[in-house]
Amino acid sequence: MRFLSTHRRHPLAGYAVLLFGLLLAGALYYAFAPGKAEADTAGDTAKIDEGRQLFLVGCASCHGMNAEGIMTKRGGNYGPSLIGVGAAAVDFQVGTGRMPLAQTAPQAPNKPPVYDEDETEALAAYIASLAPGPAIPDEEYTDVSEISQEDLTRGGEFFRTNCTACHNSVGAGGALPSGRYAPPLRNVSARHIYEAMQTGPQQMPVFSDDVVTPEDKRAIIAYIKNVQAQPQGGFGGGGLGPVVDGMFAWIIGIGGLVAVSVWLAAHGARVKKKRS
């Protein structure tokens, strides 16, 4: 303390105090400031550049050079704008092979992905850099290995309320008008299911995180995985229920019995020789 009191009138004392104050303010800011957006780091900038290169080659012909979308002459949508769709939409569309589109059709089917994981990540980073949008979900919400029975039950309620109308009660999928369909949910990864709910691809409605919370989404995914892991007796028949089972029993079962009866009555070996 003696050192400070004897040197307080030193010509450099003012600068020393100023420096100390600045350092303290900086340290406090560093401690309490929100984490910087990841897109600012050098690695992500490279990723965005790589994504942009891939986009210009593979996507820009429909979605426009700057992902602004292309309108047809009649005002239709040649390729929708991707500004603000977020990384989640890219990860879903490219990761399930729906994009790039192979041909114009009522609906883009899922197929083996064209881009590998790194390329998909780069494309997602580029699209995410254009405008804020839903990010790829945290693993916390897509890991359903340790789900409680309570959450599973709740997930079932959410699934039956929001999803079964199109995707069927066990996620076997279903038909929609004009050649469109709700795809089956078997073998779809938890992350892609989450992203589909979040972004609403194609005709599927959006189920935003504000209404169906990430915890609810995790419960829904857990229910889908659980219900599809259960062994089904005999042939599942799409889990469509007793009406379809009954139809098969009547048409194929009863019809088969009639056909066999007719065949049995019409056949039988005979010999020309009379019994002696």
Place this chain on the structure above:
Amino acid sequence: MSSESHDAQPSDGVAQPTGDEVARPPRNDIEPAEPIENPGLPEHLPRPTDVDPKLEKRAERQVAGMFTAAIILTIGFCVAYFTIPKDAVIFGWFSLNLALGLTLGGALFLIGIGAIQWAKKLMKDHEIIEMRHPARSSDDDREAALGVLDEGVAESGFGRRPLIRRSLIGAVAILGLPAIVMLRDLGPLPGNKLFHTVWRKGMRVVNDVSGIPLRPSDIEVGQLVNAQPAVFFETDSHGHAVFHGTELLQAKAKASVIAVRIRPDDIKPRKGQANWDVDGIMVYSKICTHVGCPISLWEQQTHHLLCPCHQTTYDLADGGKVIFGPGKRPLPQLPLAVDSDGYLIATSDFHEPVGPSFPEVNQHRD
């Protein structure tokens, strides 16, 4: 055909067509001759098992073998029932169900085909023709029956004692009255129940299952929310749910709604419903106006809502108009507003009956 089988036929009503019957000339001018001559039965040919005792013996062993296998399978069913654990799985199927089905099904199948084999290979198979009997009873029988009836009427004094007769007829006739009176249990008449739901002015629209109230900012363009009136998630002063049990289900059957958000430019509201949306968020009844199925097959890009039961399709951007299918009335829309806390609320009940149409649907009732 062998002679003993011919003799074994009962003489009454069973006849063998003979050559002269077939060639009989027409009895008169009205009944013409058969256009194609009756060819009669084909010649009866014996089966291999009829002529070869070895084959006959073999068929006998086959049939007995099938029946014996059926016995073994049935015992196998009982063994499987007690020994196979309930949750064991084989090839993705429950082992127990598979084993029970295969053993019991196999046993029934073997009994069936054993019986068929027996009938086709070993049982006598000569053709017989059984002629129809006349349906009328003989005159003697008819007279005897009428005699018994007349005797009963005479002995009971039914005709002689009009007091008893009339009171009995009255007693039996009035038995119809309880049946008519009990029709009252079909009621009471619904009154104005079909015209109202639990939606009230100021009631919040909440997400189904979780009960989260909805803010306009929570709902994105293209979003679908399966929603309910907030009252289903509220409790009264004693902490009991306001609606529960059957009452809840009945109220839900009318009050369930879906909220969707469509780009405001795409919306063509129905006449008089121009301001019923909030920035493109619209709430419609979830109950199909055809026969009342809950509908939420929502195509976000075409704005079409499809009923899975009979394919009625509504265009929600066009005031819920029916564009396909058997539905007649457009889907009722719930007028919306935002309350002081920023949550979506109804500004009134539905202005028209929700769900399937009924004869009085167009009457105005409060």
